[in-house]
Amino acid sequence: MPLPADRYIRALLGSLYQGGVQHVVMAPGSRNTPLTAALTAEGSPFKVWLHLDERSAGYFALGLARQTGTPVALTCTSGTAAANFLPAAVEARLSRVPLVFLTADRPPEARDVGAAQTVDQVGLFGTHVKWAADLPVADESALEELVRYGASAGARAAATALEAPAGPVHLNLPFREPLIEPGDTPFGEVAQPIVRSPRRESPDASTVARLAAMLPGRRGLIVCGPESTGLPAEAIASLASSLGWPVVADPLSGLRAGSHDRSLVVDSIDALVRVPEFVAAAVPQVVIRFGAAMTCKPFNTWLAGLPSVHRIVVDPAEPSTAGWRDPDLQADESIAADPGAFATALRDALGAPGTDGAWSALWTEANAAAREALRDASLDLPEPFEGRVVYEIARALPDGATLVAGNSMPVRDIDSFFASTDRDIRIVGTRGASGIDGVVSTAVGAAAAGRGPVVLLIGDLSFLHDLNGLWPVRRYGLDLTVVLVNNDGGGIFSFLPQRQATPARFDAWWGTPHGIPDLAPGVELHGGRHAVLEGDAVEAIRAAIGRPGLDVLEVRTDRERNVALHRQVWERAATAVRDALAAVKV
């Protein structure tokens, strides 16, 4: 016989489904039984993914939501299980990914009186969710109101998660025993789930007109930072073409790869910005920024330090929604608008202005010189180099593939070395909070979406941190290729001043070698294949992409040597950029 909670929860889930939630990631438990029973019942419209570790489950949901472009719900039992979701909630908030956390709880009378597995879950995620509600316990005497409330709460949760800026929401769901009654109640028809249609807004016409009058003839830059589901590449490329402005593209912006016009795309900013002669010549008058902060810190610092540049940030978020993308405090103007709609409206308003060919040539030719020099220098090195791994992955990736960028060094190496390509390749990362946690799960979640091959580039500490993230690969027969750069520790720290400041203590407390002589057993535990790559890796990566299941291809490097090699490669790029500058006669 169905319990009161069953109709109430089905009404809530029904509205979530209507609101766009198709996937639910579930961690096991007892208190969440009414949710589990409904989600897995006959006729349930959801694809339910089991995960054994809530922390990994949170990032798995992030990966799945980024890859499918849909909001993903998560459920868990009461207690510290829910607390394990916090890191993913933080990341989802900052990287603007729609998640719906459904945490089971004990009923109010069990709270704060010392009962087992009962922790204060009300407001557990604090400011890190866009909306949180502690729902009432199912009550037979008010069931009709509660069913309507469940439908309302589900619709509101999905809509809130999706509205710009997208992000996580939290419904806390207390349940009293009994949690289930005998008999398999099918999911059934959900009476009138609530549907909410989002507001569609056009950019402010007077702003567009003002900019269309102001921008032509200026030396400008379009800067495209990371965006979880990618920026509108066609619209931005078209705007850039009309203005004749270079597009400085973060690898996570969606602008580096694809069939859009990439003739103005700058993909080697990390090398360019290190050349004093280039940055002296390349000062813009106007900058239009889309997306989040660029991965390239020297570029951000340079741009922030320029004295008289008009800087425009285009962001769909209103400040009241806690979205404010200006980490270097450089914005002169902030425009609340959908990036695609804004770019298209501005281009249409511009008509066909004359463009400054010398300005765009300065950028594109210096960029081409840097890109070629970086590639040649990397491929010429007679020893393992972390930058070369990016070239090898890039060559191996087929059309339709997704590259997941680990944090710390991998995303920076991808920024430096992943050259623009016309192949359809998505590059995704976790740049909301930029933690090294949850990266494996992000890739596994992307693989679960089933939209082409997924390759993860990750460092050793990050890989070990989220080893549990590999679990669903065997459980669900997923396909994933991991390129694991193992330099026994935190390679990025070797680039920081700590290394010089405390040479005697540096390695123990910053470099932090993990000291695990062989990572293969970690892969074996989860049924994967492990190999140590030597020499050219392209064929090995291609073969792994072509095989079902999990492949972990390990590249062993040396942290200290890696710093020297990066400097050597940047130096060669700098020389090439100087030569190119001479040729374009700055």
Add this chain to the structure above:
Amino acid sequence: MPLPADRYIRALLGSLYQGGVQHVVMAPGSRNTPLTAALTAEGSPFKVWLHLDERSAGYFALGLARQTGTPVALTCTSGTAAANFLPAAVEARLSRVPLVFLTADRPPEARDVGAAQTVDQVGLFGTHVKWAADLPVADESALEELVRYGASAGARAAATALEAPAGPVHLNLPFREPLIEPGDTPFGEVAQPIVRSPRRESPDASTVARLAAMLPGRRGLIVCGPESTGLPAEAIASLASSLGWPVVADPLSGLRAGSHDRSLVVDSIDALVRVPEFVAAAVPQVVIRFGAAMTCKPFNTWLAGLPSVHRIVVDPAEPSTAGWRDPDLQADESIAADPGAFATALRDALGAPGTDGAWSALWTEANAAAREALRDASLDLPEPFEGRVVYEIARALPDGATLVAGNSMPVRDIDSFFASTDRDIRIVGTRGASGIDGVVSTAVGAAAAGRGPVVLLIGDLSFLHDLNGLWPVRRYGLDLTVVLVNNDGGGIFSFLPQRQATPARFDAWWGTPHGIPDLAPGVELHGGRHAVLEGDAVEAIRAAIGRPGLDVLEVRTDRERNVALHRQVWERAATAVRDALAAVKV
């Protein structure tokens, strides 16, 4: 040259040390560099433990704090690193363990503007810490005030963590670049760290006098629940002896093992409470409760349902400190007092009243019958039985050993099958929030305290959840014996109504088999030895305890069969209890 932050942070750390913090668990990073530099500087008074996973590090600190009886500090870098501490903060709050979280942060001007690795860390742990403060950035122009403020904040953090009920506190520490200057600044003398001496309170004399007059001649029970650092066994045993009352002892109370008078200790309550004839005869008039809620749910339910029992809860926490230990809403009287001081004062006030020998005999003889029958039935079984594992561990544990009880089935099996002993054995668990997360780390943290051998009894899902918790074993050359009960999933769920209600879906969504055919690679990754136990395990456990390093001894059982065997063993105990009741002529 030292930075302004260096003196400020050393003042803070100096007061923490004066306040009792000797151990610091550190996760690596860059933003926490001023903390790392100070903690690891020449002359630092701290023992610093590195961990690569902040979630595990949190539970490692819990294990270390429980085992040493001292507050433990933790540090990490900014971002989701800090969010990974939340599960351990929740557990520390509820299980009353003193922890000091020191989270590095970016400075205020980097917050909430889209900067990398910058998340809202102010109030990150919400209601789950006793005190939280967002400290100011070091500022040369106010350095003398800040040094005094650092000393004050450190003293307050340690004192707040320690005062009853003990628990976690959170200092958020924003740092501006540069984070370090060249040159190894020694820790140095900390000028005048602030020392705070705790208040010592005696129990309320009029309450003690009233109870001393009321209790003699009544049929009473002393109920000892879990307490993180153990209840005062001598004082409680002495009070029980004066009153002639049985002491129902949770395995995590500290009353089951040791040299105190255990003649009235009831160690088989889980079997007794299942015998209707016993509970009908064994109704008390008064109950005095120490510690948290008992692990044995049927006992709690029985006690809560008794109509006219005077129930007294003794708890050092005042309600304003969010400590209120009455999950079954059964307290008639709540006494704010230190358990040891209260027990001693009450015993002294009682003098030598006459006691009701029939009442205590009813309990102790029924208990002895149950204990023997449980043991015999368990040892007689011709197949692997999870309960028998507890006997084998108990026999193998030497004086001075610590047994760490995993959550879900292990702690319940230890409750059922760990018989009272005069050996000096500590049994610890994580019963604040009772999560299955962080259990490996709790045991590894206990091993790090270096106070005798540590044995962990854990299930497969919990082991996998915190596999990263094993990392410090190799790094620090720790000794740990893990007895891993592997029944490929969540065995406890087979005891719940979900199994009957949805037989077709039960295994996939509640039983949740992990499906990993061999757990040995997970052990190998961390340099441990792995063996599958068959037959009598005592010698294998003894040998593992005697060896340095990590041993994981796996016992393979069947979840369904385990339920049947538990019922069979309880049935035999029930028969023995009935026979004993007939003998004592109820």
